[in-house]
Amino acid sequence: MADKVLPRAERRRRTEGRILDAARSLFADVGYERATIRGIAKAAGVDPALVMQYFGSKQELFQQAVRVTLPSGGDLDPDEVVEHLLGTLTVKMGELPQSSLAMMRSMLTHPEAATSARLVLGKQIDRLAETLPGDDARLRAALMTLVMLGVTVGHQLLELDELRGVPQEELARLLRPGLRALTGQEVS
Amino acid sequence: MADKVLPRAERRRRTEGRILDAARSLFADVGYERATIRGIAKAAGVDPALVMQYFGSKQELFQQAVRVTLPSGGDLDPDEVVEHLLGTLTVKMGELPQSSLAMMRSMLTHPEAATSARLVLGKQIDRLAETLPGDDARLRAALMTLVMLGVTVGHQLLELDELRGVPQEELARLLRPGLRALTGQEVS
């Protein structure tokens, strides 16, 4: 088979990556509590002790697994910001950020995940609020963020039948008016 | 003290109620996995074994604790339905349905809570869809439900700073246009 004799550094990098991938996958599927070190190790084809040796504790493994780098998304006007938000629905559907799913899956039951979620959502809200007019911009930005959160939770985590297989454009079309209303601009 | 000598039936009813209250409170606060039988028993001032004896298993205790009776809410027109939805924000803020919070807290990580949540949300969606026009009424009803879910999660469970202490009327005012847009009626 393709079991080349890899140099030590490379070998370590790869197994560490396999463990992180397995961790993300399990954390995203069943949440922090139900995802066991043993399960993650088995999914990565590795001994449970190795996971501890590499990451120190389940807690730190989780932190590394959900470490998220939210894109910068420069200065936009409110309408562009809405489109940017709606665009994330596509990304989320593409399964790309499994680390985000892992964080969201655990944010209601795992304190550290909750802290992490508040931080990420807070940054998102900050970014939105910057571009919105009015003195309640932060509140409206928070509501926009929570609207997207609710739809994502229902779609990706609860997997409601009503949203199964609905194309992203249709979701965007239906949600756009509500989000625009929250931008607080005059209707043109 | 007020330790009257109560008849056996009454005594049983009360301790069973205390256990259920403690269970709801703990399930709502920390979710299914982190809420332990021992913890619930201690909060109810009772031996852990008694909890098992009364409810059979942790699973059944959870089911009884989150058994929810969603109000009927007769036939309304779309605008009234939106107001009814927005009105639930007040109820939720009043801490009334701790059983709902318990269910929501665990719905992402506990399979049975997820099933229960899908059922409750499904019924909510059905009720909404009945009053909405158009052939994608169910999809729009689902989105309305998820908007409310997102706001409630952010407000009650994640306790985002941005929503702390915001009066219900303001939330309703900001969310109303978006929900009305999802009713699919012509703008009057």
Add this chain to the structure above:
DNA sequence: CATTTCGCTCAACGAGTGTTGACTCAACGA
């Protein structure tokens, strides 16, 4: 009063968890 019922506690079991230390053996550097 005698007997049964039953609310309730006590002590323990067995399974699963995160975590640890000693160990194996192949890759590395001199």
Add this chain to the structure above:
DNA sequence: TCGTTGAGTCAACACTCGTTGAGCGAAATG
């Protein structure tokens, strides 16, 4: 070639969890 490093394994510890069965003592019943 030889000693050292480090990736990876094995077996076990300490703990917590849900769950159980035996038992106590007061209320119910006759």
